[in-house]
Amino acid sequence: MESIRKKAKELLDSKQVQVIIGYENGTSNKVRAAFITDPTQVDRLIYDERCTQNLAVYLVKHEVKHLGKMGIVATIPVMRTINMLISEEQVKPENVVVLGIGEDGKLLDFPDLTVMESFLQKAKIEITAKDKEAMEKLKKMTTQEKFDYWSNALETCFKCYACRSSCPLCYCTRCAVECNQPQWIPVQANKNGNYEWHMLRAMHLAGRCVSCGDCGRACPLDIPVHLLTMHMAEESKRLFGVDSGFSMKMESVLSNYKLDDKDNFIQ
Amino acid sequence: MEIEKKLIKKASLEKLFEKLQAKGNKIFAPVSKDGKTEFQYNPSYAEVTYDHIQTTQSLKNTVFPKIENLIRFKTDRSGVEVTEVDLTQVQSLVLWGVHPCDAAGFNALKSIFMWDYKDEYFNSRLQKIAVIGLSCHKSDDNCFCTSVGLNPGGTQGCDILLTKLSSGDFLAEIITEKGKAIVTEASELFETAPSETKEGNLAQVNQQFSHEKVTKNLAGAFEHPFWVENSLRCIGCGACAFVCPACACFDIQDETKGKNGKRLRCWDSCGFGLFTIHTSGHNPREVQSQRWRQRILHKFSYMPERNESLGCIGCGRCSRACPVDMNILEQLVSLEKL
Amino acid sequence: MEVEKITEEAPEVKTFRLKFKNPEDAEKFEFKAGQFGEYSVMGEGESTFCIASAPTRKGYIECTFRKAGRVTGALANLEEGETIGFRGPYGNVFPIDEWKGKNLLYIAGGIALPPMRCVIWNTLDLRENYKDITIIYGARSVEDLVYKNELKEWEERPDVKLVTTVDPGGQTPDWKGEIGFVPTVLEKVAPSSKDTIAIVCGPPIMIKYTFPVLEKLGFTDETIYTTLENRMKCGFGKCGRCNVGKYFVCKDGPVFTLKQLKELPDEY
């Protein structure tokens, strides 16, 4: 924690960055994002196991970008998101300084982003045991059981789009659900509309999701929507051998192909 | 009507519930499951909880459904045939175990839907609900009903208000004619009121700000840097608006299947980026801080002025639901000191 | 309502003349200049535009729209004789009775002439109530000018002064009107502010640059009227979309004086 504050102060003092995006104590024992522009305020920054929000979502937020060059406290999923955003040309590498946090919770020193990149090559991806278990359980179900599970789980969704807004990779200003000529997804939050919306969201994150799990965490109704995108991440790794966010120059999985992609399901 | 007080024993309460159900009433009551409490249609009495602090979702769905059918239509070459929804078919509904803040929430919605133009879709549903309230004996640090002029034992919006007494039995306050009718039909379950008052059995919610002062401060705070500073972390989802009992922004959309279709009213949120965008691309509220400002101003400045009601009941749902800890209470306390 | 007649005004811009299917409705229907309606194509949705015809001309209403989104796209595909839905009228009105005995200065840009056409014809039909009537109208190009026939008629009328302008580069070789943006042309024409009411309709950017010119010409905030075109859905002050400050554009507007606008937060 001290090392994060020290580094943040150093960056702000030397004007290498104009804002540090980190975590601070919020209300009711919650933590929340902090935007520190004043070096004397760095003591607000904290880091502990409660800090799970994917802060990269702010790298593409207009009003935050507007503050200037950004320093960001980044755990492994956040670092992977930054790589994804750079690959997709949403973030300019020269506008970001990463205050990396390793698996042990200690500050990592990245003189530049290429060092972060090589760190990530070796880093492990961990999803929580709870999520792993839930996914295994789902995979063992029959088709009918899976269908019932999802159509019921998604039925309560009222389309507040917290899953979409919390996801740093859902940065489109006009989402596919808002494109209404034609209306692809029923706008209303009914069983059918919800099912198709979450299917669309998962598909649009296929090969892009970094399994941070923030969409599920953000859902006010506790619908495990992150299990959908995490599954897509797992599958694209299995099918195409790539993990998203491990390089700043990742080629998008769905806009590339290999001649030997398996096609044993095609007659 | 003067409030009448009665006692209803714990066992009789179950009988009342079953009696209402047996009469064919649809009941909407809070049920706890996996650490979360939500209102559910027609639960069994054993499932109903009396111990929850707050449900995640509000009760507005009962009078302002998340999807509401406005009209049905059929189109073909010869023209369009439009059928109105038959609002006389709306079923009556008993809301059971409603906290006083939520009961007051109906008044906030009423101030929007029944202001100027009277919205019959809303009104016909409102007429059909009976609210059986339940005073709060627990609260958490997101609750602030006392700061917006309400209290944990308030009767506003209730037809009957129940308060759990130290004995485990309930004090019943019969507030409206609708409430009286329910009691009359089950008079054998009610007994003479005890001497114990509800005051000693309520949650302690301290007043944290004066809403009058907030309203006053907001009048000159439109350009204040407060808004940007305090909403940088807002990610612009609609969680707060969708769980809010008093948020009533909506969208109107058509849904069709072949030649038939419906015009639907769906919940919307002023926090969404595209909410106000013009066809030309011009957007009056372009960035998130403007949208956050709109949310607070609408509830604490515009509504008191136009609708003579606050747009907030202090239930704290938005603060609990927010994924990025935009705590409305914290912000209102700061706005009072602005 | 039935689409009685379709006029192509400019590229992607059409005017519909609408007739009530039920004569009783036609009889009952009344509106005033400045009000708007919700026009709908079943299955696509509703769209808000002003009523572009004058209340003095009974039996029909007209609306003019540019094909831009889902609903206007569907409207543009309709043919004469087809049916559209209409709700209205909503909103407040231009206080034309209060303007009696004054000069009127209309300033419009682009597709914002339609909301003004209603009040222009209304005052022209009651011509004896007003003194000089001046219309300044600009569009991006000659092609984009709407109501070309009516512009001609106004030009020929001795009791109306019409100034048309197109943005630089939008002129044709035979263009006889002005070239330049509306505020610039306004400055050049420089109508007297004495006893005059100015009515401004146009895109936000045009309005923004027109007000200072008017103020320079001596117009006071109470004598400048404009209409706000916020996005709307319900039309009666519920859905929250057009909320600006304590006002709802659909109820308290769309007509506002500059004085009222200045009291509003800058969110339109």
Place this chain on the structure above:
Amino acid sequence: MSEFEPKIVAFVCNWCTYAGADLTGTSRIKYAANVKIIRFPCTGRIDFMLLMKAFQNGADGIIVSGCHPNDCHYSSGNFHAKRRWMVFRELLDYMGVDIERITFSWVSAAEGARWAEIVNTTTDKLRKLGPYTNYQNLVKSGIEEEL
């Protein structure tokens, strides 16, 4: 009781499968009449949401078909499409949509008989699977909400 006749929507590419299906016709090969063909410029245009729209509108089964690998008129449209289907199939399976109801195939312009065979086997399979009530009920529950 008459046998259940499934409704099948075929999304095919203009250059290979559509021409192939045309050849089936001109060769006077008889095949199941359950299929409604929708022609696309390329399999690369066949968005996953189109498949969902078909189910939404009551299809019991779907055929998606285009040019054999390396034969795409636009050189790589079918390769891109293939990746999308690989991923999409996994998602459908995970969400409980019966992927047995979707047949993916490559049918060239010269394979009229093969097209007939694919339609026939798909139709047979769907006859056995029965109507896709799961999805049809989902749609219905969405459209008919309570008053």
